[in-house]
Amino acid sequence: MSSPERRAAIVAAASRLFAERGFRGTTTRELASAVGVTEPVLYEHFRSKRDLYRAIIETKSREGMERVAAEIEPLMRRNDDRGVFSRLAKLIMDRYAREPAFFRLLLFLALEGDELAGLFYRRQILEAHRLVAGYIRRRMGEGDFRRMDPAVAVRAFLAMPVHHSMVRLLFDDQFVKASRKRTIEGMVDVFLQGVRR
Numbered sequence: 001m002s003s004p005e006r007r008a009a010i011v012a013a014a015s016r017l018f019a020e021r022g023f024r025g026t027t028t029r030e031l032a033s034a035v036g037v038t039e040p041v042l043y044e045h046f047r048s049k050r051d052l053y054r055a056i057i058e059t060k061s062r063e064g065m066e067r068v069a070a071e072i073e074p075l076m077r078r079n080d081d082r083g084v085f086s087r088l089a090k091l092i093m094d095r096y097a098r099e100p101a102f103f104r105l106l107l108f109l110a111l112e113g114d115e116l117a118g119l120f121y122r123r124q125i126l127e128a129h130r131l132v133a134g135y136i137r138r139r140m141g142e143g144d145f146r147r148m149d150p151a152v153a154v155r156a157f158l159a160m161p162v163h164h165s166m167v168r169l170l171f172d173d174q175f176v177k178a179s180r181k182r183t184i185e186g187m188v189d190v191f192l193q194g195v196r197r
Helices: 003-021 028-035 039-045 049-077 081-098 100-111 116-141 150-171 180-195
Strands: none
Touching (some): 003 039, 003 049, 003 100, 028 039, 028 049, 049 081, 049 100, 049 116, 081 100, 081 116, 081 150, 100 116, 100 150, 116 150, 150 180
């Protein structure tokens, strides 16, 4: 394995272990064993367990925000309201389904009161909120959306796909029987009917 490949493998394995056991409940010996390396090799890539934790958060935050920007901004430029909010909901739901370990990791961070939870919040959640709030603000200025607080509107919309994904992740919730596509369409309909003039 090349050094970047080994580093990526360490980040992936650590993400799974931290999600299962939390930061305090995971030892560097377990991390090294999960990747198939020794602890000294682990320390060649990360000075401490905390540096590894930070690398996971930074990597996932960057990847998430890059994907959101790449997929949402072209739709924003075309004023495709339905496309913007449908794609955003799909990205959220897909990520929860694809990376359940990462979201468990974030829950551990928050529950353990770790300042790294704030890192993810600032690097991805807050950036995504600002991006979408700016779009809502612009659409209000163009007269297509009614006057409202863009921050509240973003929170209201994101609450739907995040809550839906979170209860599925934590409780294997099956309250909503519709397909993911129909669920997203319903969420977007509810939101756009509330914000359009």
